[in-house]
Amino acid sequence: MEKLMYPKEIIKLLRTIQNFFTSLKYDIFVIIVNFRNVNAGQNLRYH
Numbered sequence: 001m002e003k004l005m006y007p008k009e010i011i012k013l014l015r016t017i018q019n020f021f022t023s024l025k026y027d028i029f030v031i032i033v034n035f036r037n038v039n040a041g042q043n044l045r046y047h
Helices: 007-046
Strands: none
Touching: none
């Protein structure tokens, strides 16, 4: 087990993963908000 990752590489990897999940969460949030807005618009139309 000589080939251990250096701390810098580990930090870089963690940051990449964190950025990926942050953007993923943001995308999901936007989709949910848009979906709710569409539903609200439909509800207003029908009532």
